[in-house]
Amino acid sequence: MTTTPEETLIIIPTYNERETIGTIIPAIRTVLPGAHILVVDDGSPDGTSAIVKEIAAKVDGVFILDRARKEGLGKAYVAGFRWALDRSYRYIFEMDADFSHDPKYLPDILSAMNENDLVVGSRYKSGVNVVNWPMSRLLLSYFANRFARFVTGIPVRDCTSGYKCFRRSVLEALDFDAIASSGYSFQIEVHFFVWKKGFRIAEVPIVFTDRKLGASKMSSRIIREAFLLVIWKLFFASFLKRKR
Template identity: 40%
Template sequence: MKIVILLPTYNEKDNLPLMVEAIYRLDLGVNIFIIDDNSPDGTGQVAEELQTQYNNISVIHRVKKEGLGKAYIHGFYEALNQNYDKIITMDCDFSHDPQYLKQMVFLARKYSLVLGSRYVVGGGVDGWSLWRRFISRGGNIYARLLLNLRYKDLTGGFKCYDAKALDDMNIGTLCSQGYTFQIETTYRIHSKGHKIKEFPIIFKDRVYGESKMSFDIAWEAIKILPKLMFKAHRKKEN
């Protein structure tokens, strides 16, 4: 099984070397694509240095910051071009603990999409403010009801996609960013009838670097989800 981890970075110069080392030490035989949006803190140069030190790293430099969704789409295309079987997405700020990768890869043998989930039994969040918990929980309930999905964590970004599921997702037509990107990708894969599995993770707040969470990101989700639902109903009618 050929596996790649997509690590999007924006101002993660302190986290990136620690993350690469932590993944390397697990000895899972995975490759890593670092996808950097020309971070002003020099993460791109740090990535270049890491590429010379480790034999499992490639760096994708993007011209400017365009958001997580665009960075992932770039990585998805690259991974499919290079014939990877499994494509993992994870944050580079240690919110997604690399220790879970082993279990994720194991589950990926049986499922087309594996979700690291905060809201199944055994999962949770560590270090979030009440406001942040409220937004995340509320967003998930809203999305589940609106899209009629049974998965508990639709907005998490720690995922393992099968290449076939990515292909079926029709990457070029994904229309959302931020948290909605996570909802839309899972929704599309579910709609194509793929098998999806959630497993519990404890999500930790970032230690180094700044948060990029904003009201705009939450607002986008509120606006865009009814559009996704509308599209799905139209498809059913046709």
């Protein structure tokens, strides 16, 4: 690996993750010592932010970005990306707080960055690698991904993955104001724009294990947003580009 950990930032969006945030931070640092961690908290009423502040007071390279209210994953990530671009990080990760994204894959993803601009931790790269999700949730995710790929043409098998690493230049090239969505569709939109701009994208297989602590923030509104708004918006964007 030719990267140094201080060049790497891991952004974790949180909403009510007090049961996991205190253990995921040291787990990340064990695997990637020296990597910086930014938690973007949307005013969690359960005190997630206070736990992060306690850790940050003792450990270098751990930061909290407090936002006033819950505005969805997309807005939290955009705030985190802007924070990262104001500093000198070269590799910027997205990662969940709930251990669904096992920190053990961080070095594999980072190594793959040597030849790529975006590397996605992928549940569907080789078969289906999801543990403990109810069948209904798995089918929804799997077919939503196939549908999104079919409609938009994005060459990523796990379009909704929230475990990934961007090269700084990718985030610099993204027009954050053009990314309207807030839930899983945020991930689809980001993949779409990165692909359309011609960046190199790769997927690294991961096993995704459903959270054992805390609660999912998935909602039917988020699913509706992904299906109706983004996929069709991206379909027409893709179609119009091909026509021109």
